[in-house]
Amino acid sequence: MGDDMEDIVKIDEIDKKILHLLNEDGRMSYREISRKLGVSVGTVHNRVEKLMKNGVIKKFVPVIDHSKLGYKLTAIIGVRVKGGVLRNWEERTAYHKNVLAIYDVTGEFDAILIGKFRDTSELDKFIKGLLKENDVQRTYTQTVLNIVKEDMTSSKML
Incomplete structure (x- = not known):
């Protein structure tokens, strides 16, 4: 984990909305996300893959009480x-x-x-x-x- 500015990943509003939805429900389907955001399922898939590749999404895990x-x-x-x-x-x-x-x-x-x-x-x-x-x-x-x-x-x- 570096502190350099080059480690910061730029995301846009669609990425932010995807992250908010996945943060509410990590099991939400790409289809449901696409409906909520008015974008294609392919766009959601590509955006999530990019967020994972860039390390913004580290992994999907349950939140345990x-x-x-x-x-x-x-x-x-x-x-x-x-x-x-x-x-x-x-x-x-x-x-x-x-x-x-x-x-x-x-x-x-x-x-x-x-x-x-x-x-x-x-x-x-x-x-x-x-x-x-x-x-x-x-x-x-x-x-x-x-x-x-x-x-x-x-x-x-x-």
């Missing part, structure tokens, strides 16, 4: 890692079942984790596991009391 699966506790965890090993530590930790996101950040911590847990004892076990790792210097955990907005699929920026 983790609370329905018992993961009702959300935690935000700041982690300070020993110098020079952040990337390796992140790669190992990213695959932990409870971790939804890892961000490199500025400030007091090197990374912020967003995790979902069944209960406080599962969170406690996870944190104690982190602290046992040689590369982790310290953690800071906040539990979420109320989710005001959580939409990792938002297309509102378009």
Whole structure:
């Protein structure tokens, strides 16, 4: 993932409308999209293929309600890692079942984790596991009391 301006993909209004519709329902057929937008099915197909090729659409996945699966506790965890090993530590930790996101950040911590847990004892076990790792210097955990907005699929920026 680069930050260069050349990595930015230019899209037009039809592309934006297609993205909005697919964001609402990723299973929407090209035929239904074409009817809603007044363009041909071929146009929709070509546009979606181009958006996938350019990396604007990474993949089609279901949006999972983790609370329905018992993961009702959300935690935000700041982690300070020993110098020079952040990337390796992140790669190992990213695959932990409870971790939804890892961000490199500025400030007091090197990374912020967003995790979902069944209960406080599962969170406690996870944190104690982190602290046992040689590369982790310290953690800071906040539990979420109320989710005001959580939409990792938002297309509102378009």
